[in-house]
Amino acid sequence: MNDESDRRQDGAADVAFEPRITAFVCNWCTYTGADLAGTSRLHMASNVRIIRLPCTGRIDPLFIIKAFERGADGVIVSGCHPADCHYTSGNYHARRRFAVFHDLMEFIGVDPRRMTFSWVSASEGAKWRDVVDEAVRSVRELGPYDAYRALAPVGDREI
Numbered sequence: 001m002n003d004e005s006d007r008r009q010d011g012a013a014d015v016a017f018e019p020r021i022t023a024f025v026c027n028w029c030t031y032t033g034a035d036l037a038g039t040s041r042l043h044m045a046s047n048v049r050i051i052r053l054p055c056t057g058r059i060d061p062l063f064i065i066k067a068f069e070r071g072a073d074g075v076i077v078s079g080c081h082p083a084d085c086h087y088t089s090g091n092y093h094a095r096r097r098f099a100v101f102h103d104l105m106e107f108i109g110v111d112p113r114r115m116t117f118s119w120v121s122a123s124e125g126a127k128w129r130d131v132v133d134e135a136v137r138s139v140r141e142l143g144p145y146d147a148y149r150a151l152a153p154v155g156d157r158e159i
């Protein structure tokens, strides 16, 4: 049995566990959608820390690996819907890159349920709330990601 399933059987640990989720979002759609969710006062999990980038095409898969190394239990990547990218095709590049990256992460043993990929537009505050709540629920079930953090250099373990 691995560490994750051991932790899931420990009910006391699960109650106290609050997942840390890092979200890489594009400035033009998802960030604005997340802002709309906030200004609309939608209730959602508060476990997400947002890193805003110009476009999902700018998101290097290494950012995700670093997030896990630095203490994230899960990662969200979200940008403009297909055909809505403000840089024409950045999200298409991201979609292709992450299809390969997703398979690679699975191959090296990272549970894909720790990664969420979505498209959220500037008018979809409610969708952002749903993406966040679903990602937090999914990662909470999996438990803390200590197994991955243990691989990181000691000085890099906390975000």
Ligand code: FES
Residues within 6 Å of the ligand: 026, 027, 028, 029, 030, 054, 055, 056, 057, 079, 080, 084, 085, 086, 087, 090, 091
């Ligand atoms: Fe949003 Fe490119 S600007 S994905």
